[in-house]
Amino acid sequence: MDRRIMADSRQRKGNARQPARASHGAATTPADWMAAEDNYVQVHVGERSHLLRQPMRQLEARLDPERFVRIHRSTLVNLQRVQELRPLPHGEYQVILRDRTTLKLSRGYRERLGLLLAQG
16 A cells, blocks of 8 residues: 555644645555545545645556556546446446445446456
């Protein structure tokens, strides 16, 4: 697990959009999903989220590709959190996570996600 995914546990409360500083200790809770916001990544862990000052492509390059997969041009998801895929019109799908979070799966990313889910 990438150590920079988790924000320092002492991060100031009340401002979940504040850029998080990288933790140099081991991550204790893996991210559920991540969303790109310009040169930042919003990392969602349970009910909390942390903003990392790092482009999505750089973060994705350092993550385990069999655990974290891109499902949309701006979204990565932890495969262990995926509960269900629901078809939508035009070949797109909704990805439903175990906590009932609903994310959009684009057509171009469906095949790889399907293969990885079938393996796991």
